[in-house]
Amino acid sequence: MELQVDHPYIPKDLKLPGFVPCFLSQLDILSVYGVASLLVVAFMWNFSGRFPKLSKGDRLLMCWWTFTGLTHMILEGYFVFSPNFYKQKTPFFFAEVWKEYSKGDSRYAARDSTVITVEGITAVLEGPACLLAVYAIATKKSYRYILQVAISLGQLYGTAVYFLTSILEGDNFSASPYYYFWYYVFANSFWCWIPTIIVVRCWKRIVSAVQLQDETKAKTH
């Protein structure tokens, strides 16, 4: 039988039988994620420098797609397929991340079906597509713009569903205003403004390419 242990999440009456508190401190968790992400970005920045024809913008995009793709596949992928992460009895890093993040949004610990659905689409479809985008940018594939628009719109749609369902359900899933602001609003905001910039950038490129194609066709007819 699993004992009901006090958890730090809101709403207080959320039932999490077998809950085991975080082992690592917030600083530990954020440092590991931060340092790992910096290493990935630094590696990709250097690696992309080997391709002579890439602009700095393209190289920055390759860094973003690597970072967000690995986050989707590894971190969010772990969450989707680990319904019992909050019972984890050892300081396993991925479980710690979600135990900690649930302070900003307890729907993660509660296995809310909308959160699992959005995270599932993100981890399984968008994650690998992000890594394909890195390859497409590096090798200047003709599908590089439309692929980036497709993934970014998916990220924006997912984020919209994530926030709107929370609002409709009373917006009361954060342990405190601190976690609400830093985990729920601030951390997620990167997946609002970065995809928006990418959609605008790639949209313009596509529109100018189609314009050229239309003009070329008009000339030959």
Place this chain on the structure above:
Amino acid sequence: MELQVDHPYIPKDLKLPGFVPCFLSQLDILSVYGVASLLVVAFMWNFSGRFPKLSKGDRLLMCWWTFTGLTHMILEGYFVFSPNFYKQKTPFFFAEVWKEYSKGDSRYAARDSTVITVEGITAVLEGPACLLAVYAIATKKSYRYILQVAISLGQLYGTAVYFLTSILEGDNFSASPYYYFWYYVFANSFWCWIPTIIVVRCWKRIVSAVQLQDETKAKTH
């Protein structure tokens, strides 16, 4: 005080105080929607014929975007902003549609937050964007392909969230296998295969346009 009236929806223990049963028959509701849709499509098919340079494929797309855009804005828009549609005491057509459709998916009557969110994004953002697509195709705007991809991917994402959340919650929202198949699976399937075809078609056009642009740039450098 509102009396609890028996409703035809599953799960049986769903609470719908003040529920008023359908006034119109299934045949009435489907006929009105079917005839109205046919009129809209017939009008757009004829109207689009006035534009001399449009292919039959483009004209078909204009019919689809008009039909789906009006469905999103009017029918789904009504649902999103009418939380009490199931209490409607007069045979108001839009309320009847959703009372009837809820037999296929009771989450509509139950005001499930995910369904409202997906329908809200669809009605408020995608609906007007569909009508913009009609205009963009007719006037051969350079953004016509990317706009169609963006809307179609949104429809596909919404449909994925719609089905996956239902599955995660036990897939038990239909009044019978008949309603499950015809309303929930068959009716929604149009918003799976049609957007998929459109994404593939427009994706190819964009890729060939970008390829042409890349080649043109390579020549001039």
